[in-house]
Amino acid sequence: MKILILGAGGMLGQKLVKQILKSDFNSINPSEIYLFDLYFPLQRDIGVNIIKGDLGDPKQIKKLATKHFDIIFHLAAIVSGEAEENFEKGWQINLFSMWHLLEALKKEHLNSSAKYVPRIIFTSSIAVFGAPYPDKIHDDFLCAPKTSYGAQKASAELLLSDFSRKGFVNGISLRLPTICVRPGSANKAASSFFSNIIREPLNGKTAYLPVDTEVRHWHASPRSAANFLIHATTIDSSSLNDRRSLNLPGVSCTVEEQIEALRTIAGQKIVDHIISKPDPLIKGMVSGWPRNFLPEKALKLGFKAETNFEQIISTYIADDLE
Amino acid sequence: MKILILGAGGMLGQKLVKQILKSDFNSINPSEIYLFDLYFPLQRDIGVNIIKGDLGDPKQIKKLATKHFDIIFHLAAIVSGEAEENFEKGWQINLFSMWHLLEALKKEHLNSSAKYVPRIIFTSSIAVFGAPYPDKIHDDFLCAPKTSYGAQKASAELLLSDFSRKGFVNGISLRLPTICVRPGSANKAASSFFSNIIREPLNGKTAYLPVDTEVRHWHASPRSAANFLIHATTIDSSSLNDRRSLNLPGVSCTVEEQIEALRTIAGQKIVDHIISKPDPLIKGMVSGWPRNFLPEKALKLGFKAETNFEQIISTYIADDLE
Numbered sequence: 001m002k003i004l005i006l007g008a009g010g011m012l013g014q015k016l017v018k019q020i021l022k023s024d025f026n027s028i029n030p031s032e033i034y035l036f037d038l039y040f041p042l043q044r045d046i047g048v049n050i051i052k053g054d055l056g057d058p059k060q061i062k063k064l065a066t067k068h069f070d071i072i073f074h075l076a077a078i079v080s081g082e083a084e085e086n087f088e089k090g091w092q093i094n095l096f097s098m099w100h101l102l103e104a105l106k107k108e109h110l111n112s113s114a115k116y117v118p119r120i121i122f123t124s125s126i127a128v129f130g131a132p133y134p135d136k137i138h139d140d141f142l143c144a145p146k147t148s149y150g151a152q153k154a155s156a157e158l159l160l161s162d163f164s165r166k167g168f169v170n171g172i173s174l175r176l177p178t179i180c181v182r183p184g185s186a187n188k189a190a191s192s193f194f195s196n197i198i199r200e201p202l203n204g205k206t207a208y209l210p211v212d213t214e215v216r217h218w219h220a221s222p223r224s225a226a227n228f229l230i231h232a233t234t235i236d237s238s239s240l241n242d243r244r245s246l247n248l249p250g251v252s253c254t255v256e257e258q259i260e261a262l263r264t265i266a267g268q269k270i271v272d273h274i275i276s277k278p279d280p281l282i283k284g285m286v287s288g289w290p291r292n293f294l295p296e297k298a299l300k301l302g303f304k305a306e307t308n309f310e311q312i313i314s315t316y317i318a319d320d321l322e
Numbered sequence: 323m324k325i326l327i328l329g330a331g332g333m334l335g336q337k338l339v340k341q342i343l344k345s346d347f348n349s350i351n352p353s354e355i356y357l358f359d360l361y362f363p364l365q366r367d368i369g370v371n372i373i374k375g376d377l378g379d380p381k382q383i384k385k386l387a388t389k390h391f392d393i394i395f396h397l398a399a400i401v402s403g404e405a406e407e408n409f410e411k412g413w414q415i416n417l418f419s420m421w422h423l424l425e426a427l428k429k430e431h432l433n434s435s436a437k438y439v440p441r442i443i444f445t446s447s448i449a450v451f452g453a454p455y456p457d458k459i460h461d462d463f464l465c466a467p468k469t470s471y472g473a474q475k476a477s478a479e480l481l482l483s484d485f486s487r488k489g490f491v492n493g494i495s496l497r498l499p500t501i502c503v504r505p506g507s508a509n510k511a512a513s514s515f516f517s518n519i520i521r522e523p524l525n526g527k528t529a530y531l532p533v534d535t536e537v538r539h540w541h542a543s544p545r546s547a548a549n550f551l552i553h554a555t556t557i558d559s560s561s562l563n564d565r566r567s568l569n570l571p572g573v574s575c576t577v578e579e580q581i582e583a584l585r586t587i588a589g590q591k592i593v594d595h596i597i598s599k600p601d602p603l604i605k606g607m608v609s610g611w612p613r614n615f616l617p618e619k620a621l622k623l624g625f626k627a628e629t630n631f632e633q634i635i636s637t638y639i640a641d642d643l644e
Contacts, residue, residue, distance in 0.1 A: 162473035
């Protein structure tokens, strides 16, 4: 399998590469791996091809498409906070670069005698949903995003689904839970505090909490997210019946419960690093975010995540804490 | 009120102009009316401004935006059958022209000292939905289109909603039932047979039925559709809570029930003009279409339609049969 990862320089991209390179993931069986991104963190040579480039440039996308990758993981995005600040840039990268990618792949499909149909695994987000919600969001619930990021992801899902229905590509959109605990430094995602309040204290640093502790949200670890992406390549997409956007399993818990799990694992002294510092902008965005899901379809398809927040913290300690 | 109707040359556009010009529609109180379309049917001067133009041309859209219309009715579309045949054209007109329009209006908003915010009434469609369905589609049901037309309308709704949330425009998307009975000749919409089997017999002509008589679908008359558009201009959009796409009231009935209503009103001899002629392509498309709705939100907002198919036929006879 010839594999391309768009947005491979990001946190999830790096996790995904590591998982793919582990020998026990025979489902993908990679022959060549290409990583594409604007920037890559400094790293040792791991035997993969690195392409520095801009997904906002249709010419570069066309060139990529000619390489006929079997699997394309599309992780590249302008994250929620930045898409809200920079309206134009968000729509250009999060929606229109998807259009250019799909158009380029469609052209390869139509021009290839072997009827080239790449599998595309697209990281969508639970930000496609907007309040009010039922207690648990079921698989038939409407997309009514309350952020530009969510609207862009929902539109890109529709594009991917229609190009797939026509047989030009074979796409699946994964509505990832909020990834927690993110290693490294905070990004511009409005959701990054959910990770900060665990990661920073565990590293002996102060973390600011911009929302109330009653806020409930939906989480999965970076390891689970990488596993979702890999598992998605194995699904028989004809069974999806043109509903190619999946709500994934995760852990529903409040910030209070996150902190309680941290206290159980690391003690009160570590918890004392969390300082309340309300932020009206983030509070407003988060108030429209999902709290809990009933992801029946994804569970039936074999997607698996953690079942409580202590497991999520333990995964961070095992995989990322130095 | 300065009014623009995009796609004004089409059947619904013409109905809308007539309704607006009736003096009893004080809610709109038009000062100037501009009609924009590629083509207009031959018609007498009715005291409105006619602009022949192409919505696929961003320059023309920009020029229109500078006129600062108070209300923009956006009815222009590549219809379902054509969008399925001509994939590129469908996406360009049904999605990307919406982007260019909204971008142009946003620029006017940002550059105007008076904070220009036009009201946009966009004709979306029940084609945003895809089977399987509950018995009645409720207001929280997901968009999972099974045609390119439906995917394009659903994406355009997301654009309109996000530009509205940001305050650049004030948009509402109306998911119109299938308009029945359409006067004039058939268009390329795959749904046009629902009208043909009533209109053609009433005009003494043969009509071909491409699907089984058990097919159930969701209808409203052209008069109701024009009234929906006008009523939408009166809604307090802040009450919509960022859910700006509305499922509208209509009549759910089978083709059998349509024919029975025609028999009641016009007799068996008229019904004998309907000839069964199965079309696998249309059958396939129609099998994924909605059959019935529970449009609680729109009913609460005061939208009204016919309550049975005989009323729909009577409306056609009163408004359009010569």
